[in-house]
Amino acid sequence: MGVLLYYPTVNPPTEVVHQALLYWDGIASVVPRDPRLYEALVGPELRRLEERELYRPLAFTDESLDVLDRYGPSPHADQNWSVLTGELRRIAARPDPPVPTSPPEAVLFTSKITYPLKQLLLELGLATNLVPWSFGAQLSVSKEVQSLVVGVLARELAATTDSALFPYTDSEDAYRNSLRPASPTRCLAWEMELGRLLPVPAPDTPTEDVLAFREKYADERRRLMRALHRMLGDLRRDYEHPADVFAQLRLELSEAVEDYRAARRSSRMAWAHRSVTVSVALAAAAGGALLLPDLGWLLGTIGGYALNVATREIRPLARARDDHDFSYLHRVQSGLA
Template structure:
């Protein structure tokens, strides 16, 4: 099913942890390379999940960050670094650029990024050093800059690692920024609301109870996510005929939803529906003239659940996964299931 890659911060809120445990093979987040900083950020619960191989701290190695710096040792020649650099320069040139504040609006750990990127942020006036001069492990930045930088790093990890990583954030700004950097080739994406298909336990539910449900109903969970990601993958490839995709998969999805609903009813937990949006980058051949003027909004009903589907233009990063390119946005509003 793949691993949920949470960003822009290291530690996700409890409902995102529960989402990962229920619907993915596990949880990951982008962490600083400095072990001292990592130890101070990762709490007891994430450590317990790491011991059970359900949480994976991911950090860029110096070699992989060299690719972002465009040092010439990679056939990609630092394309994503170039895209990020141009976007930061554009932001710094705005009439009212997002300057760092004291106390900081947001923090960027220097061991998450490269030294050249740190220097660029400082020179552009988009960051300021924090802490004693002999450490300087943190930068004060705006939320916009934090979201942009870590969003790019998350997308780079998802595109280059051997793991099936699915970027997942609860920050609207980080979600948009991760798709925004200017690229020579623009594309289209489906954007779908999936929240009612992926309910989570109510707030204050103990993680141990979620883990017990995960183990007891592993087949039902996997069946639902396999059907869902098959639908998303088919929509990405067969973008000209979304109604046909829904028609072909309606029975499989409806049965998977019904089985999962029965499992939920058999549990003693209270459940809520959280809003979850997924952006699905379409195949490179997709053309705006084909999709945008005529398709509009399409309503597909799966087992009594409404799936809102629309197209929108995206400007993807230079490199994307060929097997999938999905990004998830988790919103905090919820309703009882």
């Protein structure tokens, strides 16, 4: 089912960790490549999950950063670098650019980024060196700059590893930054809200309880996610006929949702519904009335859950590199179901 790649910080919120454990194969985050910084920054829960092969720390190596400086580790790295530097210059040219503060609003570890990028941030006045530092060389930056830079790094890592990684964030700015164009070509996407189909345990639920549920109801979890991912893939390929896609998968989705609901009832845990937005890049250029955002197709109800598909159009979207290139936004501001 793939792994959630959380950004922009190293340690995801507990509810994001629980989301990953229930509906994906695990969680990853972008960490500094210095082992000492890793030991200092990564929390104990992530370390326990790493021992169980459920957490994967990701970092650029010195060699890959050198390649990125010159050519980029992926065919799109030069485009990403161009977009990133262009956005940073635009931010710096604003009448009210985000000025680094002390104490810092956000930090960037220099061992996460390339030397040319560090120099550019300093030259544009978007970063200042933090001296002294607690965990290695750091830059003071705004949250906007942090989310933009780490978001690009996260997507670059997702494109260059051998695993299916789904970039995922609880930062609105970081999510919107991921929808910036990586090339002059305009690419369309549908944005869908799937949160009510993917409930998570209520706050303060111990992670051990979540792991126990994950193992006991593995079949129900996988069946639900297979159905959802199949729907997203079919919508990406057959964007002109979303109602047909839904009709074909309605029974499979309905049964998967009902089985998972029964598993939740058996668990005796309290559950919360939090917003999860998925942006699906369309596989080909498209146009015409079907892409007008005000059409707002309501394709039906699955086991009591309203599923709104194609209710919002995004222009432009960073060009998808692989079929699994979805961006997830986890919003925490939701009450208990």
